[in-house]
Amino acid sequence: MTTLYLRELEIAQLAVQRAAQLTKRVFHETAKGTVSKDDASPVTIGDFGAQALIIAALRHNFPADAVVAEEEAAPLRADPALRDRIWELVRSTKLEDVGAEGLLGGGVRDVDAMLEVIDRGGSKGGRVGRVWAIDPIDGTKGFLRGGQYAVCLGLLVDGDVKVGVLGCPNLPVDDAAPLTADIGANQTDDEGRGVLFSAVVGQGATSRPLGPGALKEGKKIAMKAVTDMASASFCESVEAGHSNQSDSAQIAQKLGITKPSVRMDSQAKYGSIARGAGDIYLRLPTSKTYQEKIWDHAAGDLIVREAGGQVTDTTGARLDFGVGRTLANNKGVVAAPAAVHGQVIKAVREVLKL
Ligand SMILES: Nc1ncnc2c1ncn2[C@@H]1O[C@H](COP(=O)(O)OS(=O)(=O)O)[C@@H](OP(=O)(O)O)[C@H]1O
Numbered sequence: 001m002t003t004l005y006l007r008e009l010e011i012a013q014l015a016v017q018r019a020a021q022l023t024k025r026v027f028h029e030t031a032k033g034t035v036s037k038d039d040a041s042p043v044t045i046g047d048f049g050a051q052a053l054i055i056a057a058l059r060h061n062f063p064a065d066a067v068v069a070e071e072e073a074a075p076l077r078a079d080p081a082l083r084d085r086i087w088e089l090v091r092s093t094k095l096e097d098v099g100a101e102g103l104l105g106g107g108v109r110d111v112d113a114m115l116e117v118i119d120r121g122g123s124k125g126g127r128v129g130r131v132w133a134i135d136p137i138d139g140t141k142g143f144l145r146g147g148q149y150a151v152c153l154g155l156l157v158d159g160d161v162k163v164g165v166l167g168c169p170n171l172p173v174d175d176a177a178p179l180t181a182d183i184g185a186n187q188t189d190d191e192g193r194g195v196l197f198s199a200v201v202g203q204g205a206t207s208r209p210l211g212p213g214a215l216k217e218g219k220k221i222a223m224k225a226v227t228d229m230a231s232a233s234f235c236e237s238v239e240a241g242h243s244n245q246s247d248s249a250q251i252a253q254k255l256g257i258t259k260p261s262v263r264m265d266s267q268a269k270y271g272s273i274a275r276g277a278g279d280i281y282l283r284l285p286t287s288k289t290y291q292e293k294i295w296d297h298a299a300g301d302l303i304v305r306e307a308g309g310q311v312t313d314t315t316g317a318r319l320d321f322g323v324g325r326t327l328a329n330n331k332g333v334v335a336a337p338a339a340v341h342g343q344v345i346k347a348v349r350e351v352l353k354l
C-alpha cells in the first residue's frame with residue numbers, strides 16, 4: 001500500500017475536525033439566536049477563528065509550505081472587541097483526543113500569534129511547490145441561514161491537488177441518506193450529522209463521521225452510476241448570483257433530467273455527489289468577470305475525481321489550480337460521473353453556446 005501524503009492527510013483531517021468544532025460552536029449560537037443573524041459578526045468570528053486554527057496546525061507540521069486562505073487579520077487589528085471574541089474561541093477549542101491535539105501543536109500561543117497566523121494565508125499560489133488552500137467557512141450564506149457549509153482544505157503540489165479534506169458539519173453522516181440541503185427543524189442537535197470527506201491522489205476518496213471524538217476509520221465512497229438521466233439528480237448553488245439557475249434548468253431539460261435541482265450551499269455539493277447521494281454538480285457563470293477562488297474548489301475537485309467522477313469547467317477543460325489564487329483559466333464547474341460527463345458537457349456547451 002502506498003503511504004504517499006499519509007501525514008499530510010492525517011494533519012489535514014485533524015485540522016479540519018478541530019476548526020469545524022469552532023465553527024459549530026458559532027453556528028449553534030447563531031441558530032439559538034444568541035448572535036443576531038442580521039449581524040455580520042457570527043460568520044466573521046467563525047471564519048477568522050477556523051482559519052487561525054488551521055494555519056497554526058499547518059505551520060506546526062509543515063513550516064515551509066505556502067498557504068492561500070480567504071481572510072486577513074487587518075479588520076481584527078482595528079477592532080479589539082472582535083479580536084478578543086475570536087481569541088476566546090480559538091484559545092478554548094481543542095480536540096478531545098490529547099494526542100491528536102498534540103499532533104496539531106496545541107493551538108495558538110496568544111492573541112498576537114493568532115493575528116500573525118491569520119496573516120500567513122496570503123500566498124499568491126502558483127505552479128511551483130507546496131501550497132495549502134483553505135476556505136475556513138465555505139457557504140457563508142448557508143452558515144447564516146442554518147443550512148449547509150463546509151470547512152475546506154486542499155494541498156496543491158506544483159499546481160495539482162494531492163490531498164483534499166472537506167468537513168461538512170450539517171450533512172447526514174449516512175452516505176446513503178437522500179440528497180437534501182435541509183438539516184431538519186432542530187438545528188441545535190448534531191445527532192446523525194457531520195461528515196468528513198477526504199481524498200489523496202491515486203488512493204480513492206473516503207467519508208467518516210466528523211466528530212467530536214476520535215476520527216473513525218474512513219469508508220470508501222464512490223459516485224453512483226447514472227443509468228437513466230431521467231432519474232438523475234443534480235445540485236447547484238442556493239444563491240442565484242453564484243450560479244445561473246435558468247441555464248441549469250435548460251441543461252437539465254436537454255439531458256432529460258426530470259427532477260428539480262437540489263440547491264445546497266458550499267462544497268457539500270462535491271461531497272454529496274462523490275458519495276452517490278446526488279449525481280451531477282453544475283456551477284454556471286453569472287458574469288463574465290467573476291473568477292472562481294481556488295479554495296472554493298480544490299478539495300472538492302479531488303474528492304469527486306477520486307470517487308470516480310470528472311470535474312471540469314463548462315468547456316470540458318480540467319480546473320487549473322496552478323495559476324494563482326483564482327481559477328483564472330476556467331469558467332464555471334461541471335462535475336459528473338466519468339461515464340456521463342461528456343454527455344453533460346455537450347448539453348452545457350449547447351445551452352451556453354460555447
Ligand atoms: N459571483 C459569484 N459567482 C460564483 N461564485 C461566487 C460568486 N461570488 C461569490 N462566490 C463564491 O461562492 C462561494 C459559495 O459557494 P456556493 O455558491 O456553492 O454556495 S452558496 O449557495 O453561495 O452559499 C463563496 O464562498 P464563501 O464566501 O466562502 O461562502 C464565494 O467564494
Ligand SMILES: [Mg+2]
Nearest residue numbers: 135138139296
Ligand atoms: Mg468559499
